[in-house]
Amino acid sequence: MTLPPGSVLWLLAHDIRLAGRELRTGSRRKRLMLRGLLITILLVLHAAGYLGSEFLVILHQRKPGPLLLGVSLALAGAAMVFLSKAISESAESLFQRGDLDLLLSSPIPMRRVLTTRLLAIAVTAGFTTMLLVLPLVNGMMLDGEFAWAGLYPALIGMALLAAAFGAVFTFGLLAWLGPRWTKIAARALAAVFGGLTFVFIQAKLILGARLRGEIWTALEPDGTPWGVLWWPGRAALGETLPMIVVFVVAVLAVMLASAALGRAYAAGVMGTLALPRGARVAGVARRFEGGTLRALLRKEWLLMLRHPGLGAQVFYQAVFLVPGTVAMLNVGGPGRDSPAGVVFLTAMMTGRITKIIVAAPFESDQSEGLAATSPVPHRMVLRAKVLVTSLVVGVIAGLPVLAIGWFVAAAVPALWLASAAAAATRMGLAIARPRHLWRKGLQGRLRVSTDGVLGVAIDIGWGVAGALLFRFV
Amino acid sequence: MLPDPIVPDCMLQVRGLCKSFGRPAVDHLDLTIHAGEIYALLGPNGAGKTTTLRMVCGLLQPDAGSIRIGGIDALAEPAQAKQITAWLADEPLLYDRLNPLEYLEFVGGLWQVPPDVARPLAEELLRELGLWPHRGEPCEGFSRGMKQKTALAGALLHDPALLVMDEPLSGLDAGASRQVKDLLRARVRTGRTVVLTTHVLEVAERLADRIGIIRGGRMVAEGSFSDLRDRAGPGQTTLEDVFLHLTAGEVA
Known part of the structure; x- marks a missing residue:
């Protein structure tokens, strides 16, 4: 199938081809070893999912509330990882890539380039987590537990949302601090979200069992998790409506971010490409001594x-x-x-x-x-x-x-x-x-x-x- | 304010162009470049040459002024203007992991060149520039000159009416430099227009139909080499003499 030249999918295919080429470096032997290692890891994860599905099914039946809380916290942790990566990727790939000159001088609208970059950022941000989690899901589905397929739209949705929010944060920094400091501030912001990931992953240790129970009771006094915050978790546990809503909201967020930031993107790229140099001139009186x-x-x-x-x-x-x-x-x-x-x-x-x-x-x-x-x-x-x-x-x-x-x-x-x-x-x-x-x-x-x-x-x-x-x- | 009148047979028309980075880089610059000519924009370092060309190609937003390319208002309709323009940077960045054919395929897609046109044209350009034997090699191993020629092939792939080039011959050996100059002359003979900057004054002297010299973002002299020589006065026999005379105080 040939993609229409200049379309979002065509540009995305170009980005994926470039990423694929990066993986092709090294000797044939090393590449084969890496492929073998990857296949082994995927097989092990599939097997782990297949063997562990029974435990999760029992947990789901006996303690649905705590399982939802656990899945939601894990998803929040994943979302923080995605957001952290998306912010640092946004600063890098939206404004620093070497092909911006070529793209900006072409008749392709920059909004389309931005949409492509957001999708590529979502892929980059979610890739490692999905590579580790989704084979487990596949394993569980092999055991007949198809409800866990909800993790696919939940994680993809999280990655898309992270890309959209990451771009919004980066553009905010650009407007606030200017191009010179955006990258540094973006890294710091990414670090904060990275730290939050650790907090979410370690929530069990940090909160302790009693506090976790109190939080659950405070959030959902009647034990029914209807709040919007639980929807990603419910989507991950296979509920159809939350699955659709989470995915659609994420796609809409990317489209909205592209539409709203398209013009600012072109201006931002121009600003970054035209950074003035050497604005400050220091005196020479105290130089050349010592x-x-x-x-x-x-x-x-x-x-x-x-x-x-x-x-x-x-x-x-x-x-x-x-x-x-x-x-x-x-x-x-x-x-x-x-x-x-x-x-x-x-x-x-x-x-x-x-x-x-x-x-x-x-x-x-x-x-x-x-x-x-x-x-x-x-x-x-x-x-x-x-x-x-x-x-x-x-x-x-x-x-x-x-x-x-x-x-x-x-x-x-x-x-x-x-x-x-x-x-x-x-x-x-x-x-x-x-x-x-x-x-x-x-x-x-x-x-x-x-x-x-x-x-x-x-x-x-x-x-x-x-x-x-x-x-x- | 009334729009600037369109000059007939004019490929690039710039009026009152301004850009400031704290201090003015381009200061109320006017340019009129006709179809089918090679125009060399000269000036000392920091004179505003690259900034001007980047604004023409839509890589920088001017603070004020107007730009018309082939009669199209480049600031109001950038996509249409870019469709007939090509930009070649002084240090073109190619995709290291792509080979020249793949790079040209991507560029062809960006400018929506139909595949049945792009394929033979890419082959012709790569052959003409001596890159055909290297068409399957990743660009990361290329010399600076080979990268420059690959980028030039990319710039010519959509047969632009206006080719804007920043130091196009830097890094090229004598043979490659001749190839590029011949290619540019051939393009101009078919009615295309070339605007370039160069610090090699001999190139401008031999290649350009007209030369513009800017200083501090303003045009200080414009015309054919003989016009400029006459203007500079007796004793100024080479373009270097004329250039140094006209930019005296900057190039010291």
Whole structure:
């Protein structure tokens, strides 16, 4: 079937083709391995759905209220994931993609391009969750439980709604802050919604059984969930009318967002493509003083301050830390706090945050070759980066150290966090070597990716060791 | 206010065009470019050349002024104006994972070129630009010149009446540069119009029928090379001499 050129579906097919090509990178062997792995995971999930369906059916029959609450909270968590991804994707793909020049110079209406982008954002936002959840649903349907097919329209609807709301948030930021700050603010906003995801996923731990029961009673005193908030959950549990309503409302939301924002989109793209450069001119009186090290320090400091996403990335990690800490404190149930869990989480997150900060001077250095070809020793260049990084790490990663020392009232975890930060700094420096030394191509990418995985593993290991240390020493 | 009168045989008519980014980038610029001519827009860095061309192609919204392309009001009817226009950026961004044929297929779809027209034209353009042997290779491995030529093929695929190009020859070797110039001359002979910017003054001197020199967003001189040479006075024999004379104070 040939799609009409220039139509929404034709543009969407183009985007899907591009995404498909991205997956085709790497050697044939690696691609085959990835496909094999994916098929295995899908088969396992189908089997899990098939085997677990009986348990869910019994639960549905015995405790319909709590099951609906659980499904609704899970859907709310999924919606937050979708929204978080949709916002960060919106800032990226609506205004940053390299093909905007081509599309804007073509006779295709920008509203149509926006509709396509919203659909593509919905696909991107919901892809991973759906990949993990929908095979379970298929498995349950294989066992004859067709009502769970409602999760299809519920999740697709959530993804479409997230794309529409994500675009509205991004356009709001654009109107409020202008193109330069939109991406950064969008990342921060995405981080907040990402944190809310954690809250919803951990709602069971955070709320506790008694509070959950009270909420359910307060929301639905007669036990019948008729409120609009429950409709996605009811759609997921296979009720026909909520299924149709959720899906139709989501499609309408995308259409409305496209219609309302189409004109603003063209203007926004033009504004982004025409960002003025170098508006501020600093005086020269105090420049060029202080020698090589000071010049290097000043440059690293400015690059760190002006890093486009550093604040948002650190904020993103911190947002996960706060609800996570609350959840960890409640893990043992009421009155049985779990400081070891808090130490684990805080040590791990300190490592994550530290490595982000350590990587920043390397990521934002777009002319490493300049220092490499200058007579300045490489050691001095590195020292400047370490000094500036240590200062920022001391301020940002130091806060959890102080906080945990205050709340958990123990010197051991505080010292452990400091050592986690130091270790992460060392690891970060080992990973974040100058980009011109990286080997291009797949091997280079694999190396970077392996380093990243190793970094996460070390953070987790440091967290576990901290928790054990606190527990037994 | 009455609309600007339409100049007959005029492919691009710009009147009172203004754009400011805090300070004026284009300042009440007028341009009249006839069908079937190659027009070179010259000026020092930051003179407003690219900003002007981006406004003509609908990539930037002017603060004031009017733009007519082939008699169509480009600000009131952008889709119709874009249908007969093509834009070639100085650093064209292609899709890395697509090959030139797939890229042209996508561009053909954007401009709604019928497949039976697009297919042979794409082949002809790729052959003419020496890209036919590379038609199945992803663009990510292309040199800058090959990318530039692929983008040029894309710009020519819908046979635009007005071809707007920002530094079209940058990054091209001598052979490729000759290919592109020949292609542009051939287009112009069939009544198409080319507007380009370049910092290589020799290109403008040899290729352009008329040259416009802008400074601070305003037109300071316009005409054929011989007109400009006469205007600049005795002793100014090359376009470089004329350019430096007319933009004195900016290019120091």
